[in-house]
Amino acid sequence: MTKQAQPWPPAGAEPAPAHPKAPGPGSELGVHFTECFGCGDELEGGLHLRSTVADGLTVRSRFTVTKNHQGAPGLAHGGLLACAFDEALGTTVGNLLRRPAVTGRLETDFRRPVPVGSTLHIEARVDGVGGRKIYASADGRLDAEDGPVAVRARGLFVMVGLEHFTSHGDPDAIEKFREQGRPVREDWDINP
Numbered sequence: 001m002t003k004q005a006q007p008w009p010p011a012g013a014e015p016a017p018a019h020p021k022a023p024g025p026g027s028e029l030g031v032h033f034t035e036c037f038g039c040g041d042e043l044e045g046g047l048h049l050r051s052t053v054a055d056g057l058t059v060r061s062r063f064t065v066t067k068n069h070q071g072a073p074g075l076a077h078g079g080l081l082a083c084a085f086d087e088a089l090g091t092t093v094g095n096l097l098r099r100p101a102v103t104g105r106l107e108t109d110f111r112r113p114v115p116v117g118s119t120l121h122i123e124a125r126v127d128g129v130g131g132r133k134i135y136a137s138a139d140g141r142l143d144a145e146d147g148p149v150a151v152r153a154r155g156l157f158v159m160v161g162l163e164h165f166t167s168h169g170d171p172d173a174i175e176k177f178r179e180q181g182r183p184v185r186e187d188w189d190i191n192p
């Protein structure tokens with residue numbers, strides 16, 4: 001049987017404008033939580049992904065593959081690469097739309113090996129919104145913004161209320177997150 005390509009974003013999704021308080025093009029997004037494996041600076045073996053808003057509903061992120069990220073000798077582990085895309089897509093959705101959301105589904109296509117020492121340049125964009133569902137996709141290129149594509153990903157994010165984090169998360173970590181000042185509640189649309 002021939003596999004039919006599904007449209008992306010799916011029928012019914014609408015283009016989503018950036019939130020009025022979303023950071024503008026050129027803004028560095030920084031660390032959203034210091035213990036985050038994707039972007040936090042407290043975890044020596046983390047990805048230390050860094051992101052900058054680009055034009056449109058697009059964010060450019062990059063991270064350098066270290067020995068902490070290996071699967072096969074000298075090559076990035078696919079699961080770690082998926083983590084980098086989860087972070088890059090999540091930070092794009094969170095910062096541009098300013099609606100709390102979590103990853104419901106993440107698809108990755110691994111097109112080329114990613115060696116230790118290389119830097120992956122990830123361009124992620126919001127593709128559309130349908131109800132509580134946010135569709136986003138990203139391309140990861142090797143060692144330059146116009147380098148060869150090594151990984152592609154698509155994510156479905158589902159808008160949630162703050163109780164998702166307060167009822168399932170660790171209260172001490174949530175308190176630390178609040179003390180770090182992100183997100184500033186007034187700058188977000190909280191209820192899905």
Ligand SMILES: CCCCCCCCCCCC(=O)SCCNC(=O)CCNC(=O)[C@H](O)C(C)(C)COP(=O)(O)OP(=O)(O)OC[C@H]1O[C@@H](n2cnc3c(N)ncnc32)[C@H](O)[C@@H]1OP(=O)(O)O
Binds near residue numbers: 091
């Ligand atoms: C400045 C700071 C920046 C912030 C920067 C943040 C960066 C961090 C990046 C990392 C982000 C993460 O890893 S987040 C962590 C990983 N993800 C999680 O732990 C999520 C675990 N899953 C859940 O909690 C739940 O399943 C939810 C919330 C996703 C959905 O549950 P729910 O609230 O009961 O809603 P539910 O009715 O099931 O789903 C709502 C709609 O989405 C659809 N839907 C739900 N899941 C799926 C799915 N896998 N595939 C297809 N569709 C799905 C449903 O069919 C439905 O469509 P319809 O009927 O409406 O049409």
